[in-house]
Amino acid sequence: MFEYLRNKLDKALHLLKEQNRITEINIVSSLKEIGRALIDADVNYKIAKNFIRKIKDKSIGKKVLTSLNPKQLIIKIVYDELVLLMGGKNPNIEINFSKNPKNPSIILICGLQGSGKTTFASKLAFFLKKKNKTPLLVAADIHRPAAIDQLKRIADKVDIPVFYLKENKNVLSILDKSILYSYKENRNVIIIDTAGRLAIDQFMMDEIIKINQHVHPHETLFVVDAMTGQDAINTAQSFSKILNFDGIVMTKLDGDSKGGAAITISSVVKKPIKFISNGEKIEDMEIFYPDRFANRILGMGDIVSLVEKIQEQFDEKKTKKIYHKISKNRFNFNDLLGQIQHIKKIGNIKNIISMIPGVEKYFFPVDQKHSFKKMEAIIHSMTYEERENPKILSDIKRKKRISKGSGITLSHIDLFLKQFDDINKIMKKINTNSGKNIVKDFIYKMMNKENSV
Structure with a gap:
């Protein structure tokens, strides 16, 4: 990005x-x-x-x-x-919610087909769920046959309900019934995934205007594909003349986008970018803070966002358990595997590195996922006994078997085992609440091209 x-x-x-x-x-x-x-x-x-x-x-x-x-x-x-x-130091990026706690907040998602609306709707629901909201996704795209299945497939993974009526082709009727359903199920946020088109046409605009007038959303977000460059800005401008949306969502910033649209769209359209999507996983979404992203663009990192991501994944019970095992010298390969999964949950590794000042130049164009995959392959090729007792891997026969099973050379297996002592020390930092050196130390040790697996 x-x-x-x-x-x-x-x-x-x-x-x-x-x-x-x-x-x-x-x-x-x-x-x-x-x-x-x-x-x-x-x-x-x-x-x-x-x-x-x-x-x-x-x-x-x-x-x-x-x-x-x-x-x-x-x-x-x-x-x-x-x-x-990009919008100033204090842009209006807060989501507008219902002022009446008895009524659900309605968030309308709109944009062109292929811009990533459906995926973003699911990401937003997951984001709000972590903020102690109870979201309900509404499949209001009655024109694309696979839209309901796509929304449901993503939402089911994180246990978020989706309201849909496959046989009903009246979008306003679907919305009315979804609101009644939200009251029944005590859902306090309704996220409406609307239909998109290949281009802005009158039919599309008429439908979204009717939806807007019918449900009176508290928040309307316009989703644009960052990879379309200046076309994203032109589309947002055209849309804003017809629908007074509250904010912009930039998607696919993890792809081949050069970032120009993200930098200029807010100043042209006069609407703030509220969120960006920078990965395929449901957690790969961020609030857009212009000052933080200016720091990233200039290579000065974004420690505040990094610590926020770490805190989201911080599990006090697991941390105490791991710390106790390290202190008793009982940290094993099962524990390491769990910690690798923990680091990966924080977010896209490439984006994480960009948040650490001065570190990025040491890693690109390294394949950040490659080292993690190698480590996981090695551990998965071990027996249960070997995972629990790292010391027994001094046996050459065991190492040869693991090498054959994982497809990793014997020399890399030896290097991995040598690194294990260093990992024990690094994990002490990973499992503290400060978060300052978590990613920097761990990734540096595990991904250095010349010194790691």
């Missing part, structure tokens, strides 16, 4: 590294590269030009403090402008 733009901006700002003051001459090359980076990332030319002009106006003649260098000063100016462009 934003990897392309981050690399380009880093290259542009590197040109100022050896300078001791800012002049109109030495900043020209950097500004030119920054502008090129923005345009290459699919930022509108006029917006990129205006962005560069603002940086130039704020930097030329600026007195550089003795504690800073020109590069650091420009980074600060670029950061401030990025935050403004």
Whole structure:
């Protein structure tokens, strides 16, 4: 996410590294590269030009403090402008809920077909469930035959109910009955997954307007595919003229998107980005904080979001149990396997690394999932006795059998076993509540290209 733009901006700002003051001459090359980076990332030319002009106006003649260098000063100016462009430091990203606790809050999800509406609706329901809400998903797409099955398949995995009527083709009737059902089942949030189209057409717009007028949603979210670039912005603009939605959701930011749409859509459409989707798993969704994402774009990390993700997965009982086993020197391969699953639950490893300042450059373009898969393959090839008693794996016959079963070379098996002592030490940090060095230490040890499995 934003990897392309981050690399380009880093290259542009590197040109100022050896300078001791800012002049109109030495900043020209950097500004030119920054502008090129923005345009290459699919930022509108006029917006990129205006962005560069603002940086130039704020930097030329600026007195550089003795504690800073020109590069650091420009980074600060670029950061401030990025935050403004993406919605400011305090955007209105809160979801609007019903003011009457007796009535369910209604959230309307809309957008084009293929933008990721159905998947996002499920992710939002899961997100709200973790916030102690009781969501109900409503399958209101009566035009796409597989829409109901898709929504139900995703929601069933996390035990979230879906209201649907396959034989009913009257969308307003479905919505009325879903609201009655929510009262009956004590569901306090209704998330409506509406139909999408391949393009904005009158039929689609008429239907969504009728739905909006009929249910009077407390929150309307417009979903756009980040990979469509400037088309995402054009679609949002066209939609906003007909339906006054409350916020934008950017999906597929984990794909080949260069991030330009995410950077500029809010300033063009005059609506905040409220959520982004950055992975296939149901937990791969984040609230969009412009200041935090500006930090990520400039390679300065996002420790606040990282700690929040860790805290979501923190299990005090399991932590105490693991810590006790480590202290008694009884930490085994079953425990390690459980901790690998724990780390993976925090989120997409690639996104996690981008949250840690200065670490990302040591890992890309490494395949972050590869090391985890190797470790899991090795452990799954062990017997129960071997998993519980790591010391018996000094036997060469056992190691050869594990090597054959996992498809991992014997030398890598030896390396993995040598690392196990280090893992015991690292796990002490993983199972503390501070969270500061959790991912940094663990991933560094386990994914270093030259020193790990």
